Amino acid sequence: MFKSQERARAIKVGFIIPGLSYLMLMAVFPMVWSLSLSFQRWKAATASPRVFVGLKNFYTIFFEDSRFWNSLRFTVSYVLIVVVIELFLGLLLAYLLNEKIRFRNFFRVVFLFPMAAPPIGIAFMWRMLLNPDAGIMVKIMNSLGMNVVRWLTDAKLTPFVLMSVDIWEWTPFMFLGLLAAFQSLPVELYDAAQVDGASRFQTFRFITFPLLLPIIVTLVLLRAIDAFKLFELVFGITGGGPGSSTESLSYYIYTVGFQYFDLGYACSLSWIFLGIVLLISNFLLQRLRKEV
Amino acid sequence: MKSKKKVSGFLIFTWIFLLLFTFWTLFPFFWGIITSIKSPGEQYSTAFLPHFQFKPSSYAWQVVLGQAEGERTKQGLRNSVLISSLSSLLVLFMGALAGYSLARFRFHRWKNKDIAVWILSNRMFPPIAVAIPFFLIMRTLRLLDTLPAIIMAHVVYNLPLAIWLMIDFFRELPEEIEEAALIDGCSSFQAFLRIALPLSLPGIIAVYILCFIFSWNEFLFVVTLSYRKTMTMPVIIAGALTVRGLDFWKVSALSLLAVTPPVILAALTSRYLIRGLTLGAVKE
Numbered sequence: 001m002f003k004s005q006e007r008a009r010a011i012k013v014g015f016i017i018p019g020l021s022y023l024m025l026m027a028v029f030p031m032v033w034s035l036s037l038s039f040q041r042w043k044a045a046t047a048s049p050r051v052f053v054g055l056k057n058f059y060t061i062f063f064e065d066s067r068f069w070n071s072l073r074f075t076v077s078y079v080l081i082v083v084v085i086e087l088f089l090g091l092l093l094a095y096l097l098n099e100k101i102r103f104r105n106f107f108r109v110v111f112l113f114p115m116a117a118p119p120i121g122i123a124f125m126w127r128m129l130l131n132p133d134a135g136i137m138v139k140i141m142n143s144l145g146m147n148v149v150r151w152l153t154d155a156k157l158t159p160f161v162l163m164s165v166d167i168w169e170w171t172p173f174m175f176l177g178l179l180a181a182f183q184s185l186p187v188e189l190y191d192a193a194q195v196d197g198a199s200r201f202q203t204f205r206f207i208t209f210p211l212l213l214p215i216i217v218t219l220v221l222l223r224a225i226d227a228f229k230l231f232e233l234v235f236g237i238t239g240g241g242p243g244s245s246t247e248s249l250s251y252y253i254y255t256v257g258f259q260y261f262d263l264g265y266a267c268s269l270s271w272i273f274l275g276i277v278l279l280i281s282n283f284l285l286q287r288l289r290k291e292v
Numbered sequence: 293m294k295s296k297k298k299v300s301g302f303l304i305f306t307w308i309f310l311l312l313f314t315f316w317t318l319f320p321f322f323w324g325i326i327t328s329i330k331s332p333g334e335q336y337s338t339a340f341l342p343h344f345q346f347k348p349s350s351y352a353w354q355v356v357l358g359q360a361e362g363e364r365t366k367q368g369l370r371n372s373v374l375i376s377s378l379s380s381l382l383v384l385f386m387g388a389l390a391g392y393s394l395a396r397f398r399f400h401r402w403k404n405k406d407i408a409v410w411i412l413s414n415r416m417f418p419p420i421a422v423a424i425p426f427f428l429i430m431r432t433l434r435l436l437d438t439l440p441a442i443i444m445a446h447v448v449y450n451l452p453l454a455i456w457l458m459i460d461f462f463r464e465l466p467e468e469i470e471e472a473a474l475i476d477g478c479s480s481f482q483a484f485l486r487i488a489l490p491l492s493l494p495g496i497i498a499v500y501i502l503c504f505i506f507s508w509n510e511f512l513f514v515v516t517l518s519y520r521k522t523m524t525m526p527v528i529i530a531g532a533l534t535v536r537g538l539d540f541w542k543v544s545a546l547s548l549l550a551v552t553p554p555v556i557l558a559a560l561t562s563r564y565l566i567r568g569l570t571l572g573a574v575k576e
Contacts, residue, residue: 007480012393016389018390020390023414026444027417030422031421034422037424089313107314108566113555116557118525118551121529124530125543125544136338229420232512236533258427266424270418270424274418288412
């Protein structure tokens with residue numbers, strides 16, 4: 001499209017260089033450094049020197065580190081549960097708000113609030129609501145005749161507390177994405193379905209759902225990748241406890257890296273984490289590659 | 293008749309569900325506001341009607357903004373504003389250029405698709421995996437607890453999404469306008485600067501605000517790269533957590549200070565943000 005091929009080339013390459021080289025320098029280089037550290041033992045908190053230990057860190061992670069397996073198990077079940085519930089609720093909300101209902105824009109804006117607020121602020125507000133001595137939630141449940149629930153001290157309950165807050169924060173993400181998708185559906189099909197006398201459920205099951213499926217898959221993957229990085233809610237609400245019942249992968253690595261200063265080991269953990277995320281995001285990227 | 297009745301049943305269900313969900317969404321914010329205007333002695337009470345059930349007090353706000361901790365809060369707000377606006381500006385600069393290049397030109401050795409997908413893959417990295425080497429780099433460069441360190445980290449964090457969205461915005465502009473400008477004697481750089489950039493301004497503003505919000509809310513990089521001078525609002529909130537537990541009135545006031553700017557920005561630009569939040573996966 002450009003007159004002078006050479007000048008166009010200069011611009012095409014020149015334009016992309018700042019961004020690309022920045023990412024190379026600040027994203028790829030740190031990762032490579034981290035990879036080299038993952039083969040070393042480096043406990044910065046003690047005076048012990050950095051030593052090359054080969055695959056020892058990874059051996060320890062896989063065969064001796066039960067805290068890693070715990071955090072992986074917790075994170076995976078957390079992701080599975082919140083994503084399914086958020087999808088279901090978001091789908092229901094989007095379906096209802098796709099009808100010509102009043103105040104639709106009001107709802108869209110209000111539902112944006114939880115996503116726009118800093119997660120750590122959210123975490124503290126919920127910690128306040130759920131506080132066993134003072135929290136309004138507990139008081140309400142008491143006044144309804146339910147026993148005081150030790151939300152934040154019973155290891156069986158704490159994972160569900162975190163999940164509820166996640167659902168509060170991110171169901172709107174599913175809702176907004178799906179609402180946009182609903183609005184792009186072809187109207188003609190629905191007119192035809194109505195003529196054929198299909199019920200509400202049948203229309204959804206056989207027309208809407210199949211058409212939405214590609215977008216649902218994309219949204220689910222996006223949300224899953226994001227939920228996998230769970231950190232602020234753990235930091236702000238439970239601190240990983242009680243015990244290690246709510247220790248997410250990110251939080252565990254943070255503890256190893258920035259509290260024990262066991263930097264080599266933290267890097268090995270990071271790379272395993274990265275591997276898992278890459279595996280999941282690969283599905284998403286392949287999907288997006290088709291659309292670009 | 294019959295079908296009309298059915299529809300109204302559906303409507304009733306819709307409204308009950310929507311109102312419940314709205315209540316559930318807004319209640320934590322509401323409770324935060326209420327708690328922030330209670331006196332410390334009342335923070336454990338369930339009273340929620342100011343003037344009727346309890347006497348509103350500005351104590352929390354006086355502590356948070358006044359002499360006791362005001363300096364720290366103001367510094368936090370200042371840092372937050374500086375870091376978010378500067379890092380988003382840098383992101384916008386590099387993002388617009390790269391996005392335009394990928395939208396308008398064809399690359400050969402690596403295809404446009406490969407470059408775009410590689411760029412986006414940086415967004416999928418778990419921040420904690422990058423935080424440790426980042427901490428070490430900044431320590432080596434003696435940049436820990438400085439604004440540049442955090443700004444640099446936030447640029448990496450936001451750039452991939454920005455480029456990705458920019459590609460989309462530029463591609464939606466009709467190419468013919470720029471071609472016409474070229475025929476009129478514009479250089480291709482001028483065509484970008486005078487035609488493409490102004491035309492995609494709404495999109496560019498939306499990307500800026502999205503990056504601003506992400507940077508404002510970001511916690512992990514700031515908490516690992518700063519310890520005194522460069523803490524942002526989210527980290528200052530985290531600092532309210534002491535061994536004694538949480539002073540709810542203080543946390544509420546601080547959280548509200550941190551929550552309000554991004555929430556207002558989001559409300560003002562909600563139409564554009566939705567697309568950004570869903571990575572443009574859903575074409576509106």
